[in-house]
Amino acid sequence: MSVGKVTFTKVEREKLAEVLWLLNWISVVTGAILLGMGLFLKMEIQKWQEVMSEQGVLYVPHMLITTGLAACGINFLGGKICLDCADTNKFLRWKLVMMPYVICTFFFTACILAGALMCYNIRSELEESLFLGLRYSMLYYKDTDTPGRCYLKRMLDLLQIHFQCCGNTGYKDWFQIQWISYRYLDLRSMAVVDRLRNNVEGKFLMDSVPFSCCSPLSPRPCIQQQLNRPLAHFNFDQQSQHLNLWRKGCRQALLDHYTIIMQSISLIVLLIWLFELLVLTGVRYLQTAMENVIRVGDPESESEGWILENSLAETARSNFNIIKNLGKCYQVDNDPNINVPAMIAEQEIHSEQVQVQRTS
Amino acid sequence: MALMVVKFDLKKRVKLAQTVWFMYWFAVLAGILVLSLGLFFKIELRKRSELMDNNESHFLPNLLILMGLIACGINAFGGKVCYDSLDPVKFAKWKPMLKYFLVFCVCFNGLLLLTSLLCFLMRIPLQFTLAEGIKNGMRYYKDTDTPGRCYMKRTLDLMQMEFRCCGNDNFRDWFEIQWVSNRYLDFSAKEVKDRIGSNVDGQYLMDGVPFSCCNPSSPRPCIQYQMTNNSAHYSYDHYTEELNVWKKGCRDALLSYYGGIMNTIGALVVLVTMLEVAVTVGLQYVNSSLSTLANPEEVESESEGYLLEKTVKETFTDIMAKMKAMGKGGKVEEGGEEAVATVS
Numbered sequence: 228m229s230v231g232k233v234t235f236t237k238v239e240r241e242k243l244a245e246v247l248w249l250l251n252w253i254s255v256v257t258g259a260i261l262l263g264m265g266l267f268l269k270m271e272i273q274k275w276q277e278v279m280s281e282q283g284v285l286y287v288p289h290m291l292i293t294t295g296l297a298a299c300g301i302n303f304l305g306g307k308i309c310l311d312c313a314d315t316n317k318f319l320r321w322k323l324v325m326m327p328y329v330i331c332t333f334f335f336t337a338c339i340l341a342g343a344l345m346c347y348n349i350r351s352e353l354e355e356s357l358f359l360g361l362r363y364s365m366l367y368y369k370d371t372d373t374p375g376r377c378y379l380k381r382m383l384d385l386l387q388i389h390f391q392c393c394g395n396t397g398y399k400d401w402f403q404i405q406w407i408s409y410r411y412l413d414l415r416s417m418a419v420v421d422r423l424r425n426n427v428e429g430k431f432l433m434d435s436v437p438f439s440c441c442s443p444l445s446p447r448p449c450i451q452q453q454l455n456r457p458l459a460h461f462n463f464d465q466q467s468q469h470l471n472l473w474r475k476g477c478r479q480a481l482l483d484h485y486t487i488i489m490q491s492i493s494l495i496v497l498l499i500w501l502f503e504l505l506v507l508t509g510v511r512y513l514q515t516a517m518e519n520v521i522r523v524g525d526p527e528s529e530s531e532g533w534i535l536e537n538s539l540a541e542t543a544r545s546n547f548n549i550i551k552n553l554g555k556c557y558q559v560d561n562d563p564n565i566n567v568p569a570m571i572a573e574q575e576i577h578s579e580q581v582q583v584q585r586t587s
Numbered sequence: 588m589a590l591m592v593v594k595f596d597l598k599k600r601v602k603l604a605q606t607v608w609f610m611y612w613f614a615v616l617a618g619i620l621v622l623s624l625g626l627f628f629k630i631e632l633r634k635r636s637e638l639m640d641n642n643e644s645h646f647l648p649n650l651l652i653l654m655g656l657i658a659c660g661i662n663a664f665g666g667k668v669c670y671d672s673l674d675p676v677k678f679a680k681w682k683p684m685l686k687y688f689l690v691f692c693v694c695f696n697g698l699l700l701l702t703s704l705l706c707f708l709m710r711i712p713l714q715f716t717l718a719e720g721i722k723n724g725m726r727y728y729k730d731t732d733t734p735g736r737c738y739m740k741r742t743l744d745l746m747q748m749e750f751r752c753c754g755n756d757n758f759r760d761w762f763e764i765q766w767v768s769n770r771y772l773d774f775s776a777k778e779v780k781d782r783i784g785s786n787v788d789g790q791y792l793m794d795g796v797p798f799s800c801c802n803p804s805s806p807r808p809c810i811q812y813q814m815t816n817n818s819a820h821y822s823y824d825h826y827t828e829e830l831n832v833w834k835k836g837c838r839d840a841l842l843s844y845y846g847g848i849m850n851t852i853g854a855l856v857v858l859v860t861m862l863e864v865a866v867t868v869g870l871q872y873v874n875s876s877l878s879t880l881a882n883p884e885e886v887e888s889e890s891e892g893y894l895l896e897k898t899v900k901e902t903f904t905d906i907m908a909k910m911k912a913m914g915k916g917g918k919v920e921e922g923g924e925e926a927v928a929t930v931s
Contacts (some may be wrong), residue, residue: 242825309909313802345822349840371806371807372806377806381803381804385803388748390805406808407807407808408806408807410807410822410823411807411808411820411821412821413821413822429659437809438798438801438809438811439801439803441798443740443741443744443745443748443799444741446731446768447731447767447768447770447771448766448767448771448798449797449798451798460768460771461771461772461773461776462773468609486629487784501663521898558769
């Protein structure tokens, strides 16, 4: 009982081959799109990779890049095969390659689906990575003279300006770390010494934020210092406080940015997967139809194409048996090429007896 | 004695017509390119028209758009003529107006060259427009409650951050204007009263800049206030401090930005002009080679193609004579009428 049996006339077979050739070339283009999206995602992640604690997220764009390259190659070959399949003689050239090709494409299509699902699920891993990464960047903000960390101040300032955010969760995160280097603190001044002594760890903490947290949308010049004391500033009411700095945390801003990119990419990849599945089904039908034509022997006749020759359960069972038998050693009983004289003598006597019975 | 004569047989004529037709299609694309460049430049000017007092001249982008449209039209028509030139019957349709079309093409090419020259020269008026506009913008920075000017602060802040500049010529321009609104000044405080009292116009001036002037590449937190007072900040010397705020003035920054755009557009228009000249020359050869056929029905025969029918000097004198004749045309007629009158 075949799965998805369809009968094809000669004309229909040729039409199918032509359509599949075209679809395969479109698939090469979609493969290139996949590659492009992988490269784009890789560049976006690398732009802000200093605020991510680990680069594990990079496996998603790498997966997309390899799948895109594989798609281009497989579909290019598929196009060539489908073009030749219209003619029975040329099909014989590809006959042995077709089945492995179909299996390969099936697994490759599964990879595309896996890629799409990975993009969708990356959010929680990314959030963790960003939380830790931003915390370390803020801690090392003041270390502009330490090699390996001297660029963190500039990068964090540009990040806050570009994504319109401040701090990790909010602007108050800056109150808990020392973001002014000791080089710029007058350690002889009483105010500074008092503040340092007040802190358990000897850090210079203030209720102020860097300039990059300032919002240009505020109607008044930016207030960066003494943010916990609104009365220290003239006419610093609730609304002014609300508009003064960026309210969003940088972790949330970056997460939103990457989530939008990843979701759009995963949607496009899902559409590409559906398209590849369609092409794969068409190739399978073409393969089975051409094989059946050769089996019948008449190139002009109708033939049947199917997805699976037997039902799903039977196919699974037979494949399972094949895999089981792959592991078994050489079976002496069944192989006629092994020299077992006693067996052959017995068979010859038996066949002679049969012949004598027939002639008589 | 024609200028730059080339002999053509049928095969060569067909090849020429095909090549020129192909080039005309490239020229149509070039016309679309000029059109889109004009649109792009217009949008860029519009984006920052607040900083130019809404006074900026849109002459150049409008001219580019117009030239682009005319180029598309001319080149499409020329392509059609070239395509038809392979068939004598169809070509006979276009033959009478081809001379005027070619003259029009030559004039258009001259105008295109003039446009490209303008692209390089328009930098100068833009400089003055920008200087005036930014100066006024800085004056209205504090007026975030005045309708019509309430977005000036945001525009200036975003511009200073995007173009990495501060003030008009440099950051000291901010010292000369009051950029803090009176609404946020505590007039009961002694310090405020002193400062306003010591200024002739009663303005609150200070040696500070807005936060958007700060340079993120600075190793220390940004020093925006009391910038000229070395003792107000630890280990600070305002004479040698390079990285604290942006050194460049916004007028220079914007000018180099727009200058870059205009130079690129000018260079591309020069290339388009060269392409147009080439297709015009090609069409002239097609036209002349077909018109010198001894017998129009005999397509196989040889013919000559030329750039100009007579030499440059003779063509020039011809044109001058024609123009003089056109000018005298009225007088000759009157004279004739009088002669007739006296005779009769």
